[in-house]
Amino acid sequence: MSMPQPDFQIVEDIRRSVISSDTLLSLIDEELGKLGLHGSRILINRIHEHMATRIGREKCAAPIRLPMTNAEVAEFKEKIMPYGKYANWKMGEIDLNYLEWLADSSKETCETLWRYLNNPTIKQLRNIELETG
DSSP states (O other): OOOOOOHHHHHHHHHTOOOOHHHHHHHHHHHHHHHHHHHHHHHHHHHHHHOOOOHOOGGGGOOOOOOOOOEEEEHHHHSSSOOSSTTTGGGSSOOHHHHHHHHHHOTTTTHHHHHHHTHHHHHHHHHHHHHHO
């Protein structure tokens, strides 16, 4: 099954100032609704990469960190940490404080870790850990 492709003609229209930023946001929102979660993530990342290329990475905000779905969390928890203090541990067994520190300090794993940490179930666990010290 092929995923619907977003209409990138809007980029050319924007360059020619044919449409306003409000119209652009409405069009993006409409495309996100058509693509579903996976397609939306791809589109958001493509938009971010395009903006980073056009205006420079240092001026472009970090990409949106969409939380993992529960299915993605279950899969992520089974992955093995390849290095560091918790090398060879399953990701789901590692202290969430350590994962948060790692997400802030490692460019390679940052986005995946933040998506994991932003999952609602994991956020609840994080809050419990913070409360109990």
